[in-house]
Amino acid sequence: MDASxxxxxxxxxxxxxxxxxxxxxSDQGHEARELCRACYAALPRNLACCGRCAVPLPLPVPECDACQCESRPWSDLWVPFEYAWPLDALETRFKFAGSLAAGRVLSDAWIDEGPPPSLPELLLPVPLHPGRLRSRGYNQALELARPLGGRYRIPVAHDVLYRARKTDAQSELDAAARLxxxxxxxxxRRVPAQNHVAIVDDVMTTGATLAECAKALVAAGVERVDVWALARTPLPGGRS
Ligand SMILES: [Zn+2]
Ligand SMILES: [Zn+2]
Structure with a gap:
C-alpha cells in the first residue's frame, strides 16, 4: 500500500x-452529520415571513409593506431559514474560514426543509467576482446549489450569469447603497435553453443582488425566474 x-x-x-x-x-454529531441534535433543532426556520421577499415577520403575510411599494422580479421564492444563531455561525465558517464541511451541513439542512414550492429546470448560483473567487477558492452559492441540484435532479449552470463589474461587499452597506x-x-453570458430557472444564493439581505440577477435573466428572455436562498436576514432592530 503506498503512502497516499x-x-x-x-x-x-x-x-x-x-x-x-x-x-x-463540538458535541457528538447527529445522523453522521457535523451538527448535533440540539444545534440542528435550534436552526431558525423562517416560518413566519413575507411571501414575496421572505423577510421574517411576527406573522406570515402574502406581501409585506416594502413589497407593496416595490415589485419583485421573481416568481416563486424559497428561503427556509432566518439568518440567526446557530446558522450564522455555520455560514461564517463556510464563507470566511474556508470550511466546506460547514457548507455541507448547511446544504443538508436546506434539503431537509424541502420540497421547494415548485421545481425549476435549471439552478443558477449567484456568481462571485473572479477576484473574490480566487481569494476564497470556491463560490459558496455554487457549493450550496450542487447538492440541491443532486437532490432534485436539476442541472446546475455556473456559466450563465456573470459579474459584469466588481461590487463592494453588500454586508458593509445600507439598503440604499446596496441597491x-x-x-x-x-x-x-449565454441564454439557457430552459424556460424556468431558479437563482441560488446563500444569504438574502435586501434581495437587491437576487433582483438584479432575475432582471438580467428576464431581459435575456427567460420566462420564469425563481429565487432560492438559504437564509434571510431579519429587519434591522429585530422582528417587532
Ligand atoms: Zn451542537
Ligand atoms: Zn416582502
Whole structure:
C-alpha cells in the first residue's frame, strides 16, 4: 500500500471509528452529520415571513409593506431559514474560514426543509467576482446549489450569469447603497435553453443582488425566474 492510499485508508477508518463532532458546539454529531441534535433543532426556520421577499415577520403575510411599494422580479421564492444563531455561525465558517464541511451541513439542512414550492429546470448560483473567487477558492452559492441540484435532479449552470463589474461587499452597506452597488452588476453570458430557472444564493439581505440577477435573466428572455436562498436576514432592530 503506498503512502497516499494509506492516508486515505486511515481517514476512512477514522470516520467509522470517531463519530462526527458538531461544528457549532463540538458535541457528538447527529445522523453522521457535523451538527448535533440540539444545534440542528435550534436552526431558525423562517416560518413566519413575507411571501414575496421572505423577510421574517411576527406573522406570515402574502406581501409585506416594502413589497407593496416595490415589485419583485421573481416568481416563486424559497428561503427556509432566518439568518440567526446557530446558522450564522455555520455560514461564517463556510464563507470566511474556508470550511466546506460547514457548507455541507448547511446544504443538508436546506434539503431537509424541502420540497421547494415548485421545481425549476435549471439552478443558477449567484456568481462571485473572479477576484473574490480566487481569494476564497470556491463560490459558496455554487457549493450550496450542487447538492440541491443532486437532490432534485436539476442541472446546475455556473456559466450563465456573470459579474459584469466588481461590487463592494453588500454586508458593509445600507439598503440604499446596496441597491446602487449591484445595479447592472450582473449579466447573462449565454441564454439557457430552459424556460424556468431558479437563482441560488446563500444569504438574502435586501434581495437587491437576487433582483438584479432575475432582471438580467428576464431581459435575456427567460420566462420564469425563481429565487432560492438559504437564509434571510431579519429587519434591522429585530422582528417587532
Ligand atoms: Zn451542537
Ligand atoms: Zn416582502
Amino acid at each position: 492510499r494509506l492516508t486515505q485508508w486511515i481517514a476512512a477508518a477514522s470516520r467509522l471509528v470517531l463519530p462526527p463532532r458538531c461544528l457549532v458546539c 446602487g452597488n449591484v445595479r447592472g452588476a450582473f449579466a447573462v
